[in-house]
Amino acid sequence: MTAWRRIFALIVKELLAILRDKKSRIVLIGPPIAQLLVFGYAATFDLNNLAIAVYDQDRSAASRELIAKMTGSPHFELVAQVEHDAQIAPLIDNKDALMVLRIGPRFSETLLRGDTGAVQVIIDGRNSNTALLALSYVRSILIDFNVTWAKQHGRPSPPATLEIRPWYNENLESRWFIVPGIVGLMALIITTVVTSLSVAREREAGTFDQLLVTPLRPIEILIGKSIPGMLIGLVEATFILVLVVLWFEVPLRGSLGALYLGVLLFLLSAVGIGLMISSFAVTQQQGILGAFLFAVPAVILSGFATPIDNMPDIVQQLTLINPMRYFMVILRGVFLRGDSYGLLFEQFWPMAVIGVVSLAIAGWLFRHRMY
Structure with missing residues (x-):
């Protein structure tokens, strides 16, 4: 059996472990939809009535x-x-x-x-x-x-008048600013939770030792456990993107290819961080806690709700290692400004670096804890 066939078999096994349980399927589908609707309608900066x-x-x-x-x-x-x-x-x-x-x-x-x-x-x-x-x-x-x-009343007009011409968000609807960011929020949570549970689930079920005696090498196990998380995150992100455009009617003005390149690089970094968490976790409860321990500050430091420029300098430096910071710029740039590949290059490469480094660290931790 070749290496890729072994990896494919592990991918199928991981997907079946995640999707065969009805409760797991509901968790993957229900909460993202509910949170999208709650954030889309409740999280707004506009004041009415x-x-x-x-x-x-x-x-x-x-x-x-x-x-x-x-x-x-x-x-x-x-x-x-x-x-x-x-x-x-x-x-x-x-x-x-x-x-x-x-x-x-x-x-x-x-x-x-x-x-x-x-x-x-x-x-x-x-x-x-x-x-x-x-x-x-x-x-x-x-x-x-x-x-x-x-x-x-025939009076002279005021000596100076202010003419406002909003760019990118003509009606100044805060929903257009918030809802695209929810794509990153949901993709981050789902992907990190799924991957942070992958190794912990094996340890808790007692099948981790069986995995060690298979012909799979550590790098193959790492790849096999990375791809299912990326696939699930990609499906979730696509589903939410469709709802953002069709349900909330947020305009998608930029390059769809650039957007999906950003999605893939963001999922790569999220999977790497999730596998790092999974390498440390012994139980699934620890994996979930670790995922949320990372996700909460990642969202706060991403510019999702508050501008990064308003944060203290030391905190702004800390955001540079947060992949969600760059993904927020990509999402809002593609949706509202109509950005394409060239304008987003400065956001692509940091996520690629974070993804590669986090996967390398996860691989080292994985090998270290295997032997």
Whole structure:
């Protein structure tokens, strides 16, 4: 029997061990779909239907127009009309309203004189990120109100206006930024878990010694245990990519070939790390714990949710050995910017190096623990 036939037999054996159990099949299929849907709909930076109260002391056409612009926005929902000052604090304190829009009694009169009309926004600052996003929405609405008011009343337009032209994500939907990253997140978890259990499962089942007396050499066992993890990760990644494009309607603008080259290199590095974990693990429980011990910091340090540039310098240096950092750039570059091979070369080669080094270390650990 040639070496490749022996490796093929081991690959078939590994796939059967993973897929013959109904529970294992459900674990491979169910959680990725559930997590994709949860992340796709719940993990968003956009804020909608924020509770807002209005204190309109002017009750003029101008104030009503401004209020209509606020409440007509999908970002705000009117929950209360304030009649006097004493009602403001309880609304904010009890979180009945995120913010109170207060329009003074001479708002329209001041505008008609050509002066600046003041509007007060009282906002709950306990969650600073939410407060800052809400204030940015208010500023955009006020800018639109100023331009519309000037045109309607023959006033000169504001001396300086800001024209915004978003590139790559024209509607500024945070889902377009988050959902492609879930491909890397799911592929990392599935691949590392599957490969980290491969050797541990043999030890726990008592078949590891039988594997040692076969004609398989250590390098052949390593290859035979690597390929099933890559195949499963490739199928999972393809399935999630289809859902991202067809279900969430995120545009895929770049080269599909470049994307799959990135997927393969990322899976190579994930398999190498998973086999390193598996070489240390004695039981499957240890293998799972080791996989998640690696996956959690890998996701945090990948730029999936927070920019790497905002991290301390020493942490930024640490991200250079994280393959998911490079895969995030590839995913978002192909999906949103339309990147191809040339633009992504700087992301390809680090993952290839990480994959080769991790597999070499896994092979050394494997041989060391075999004998």
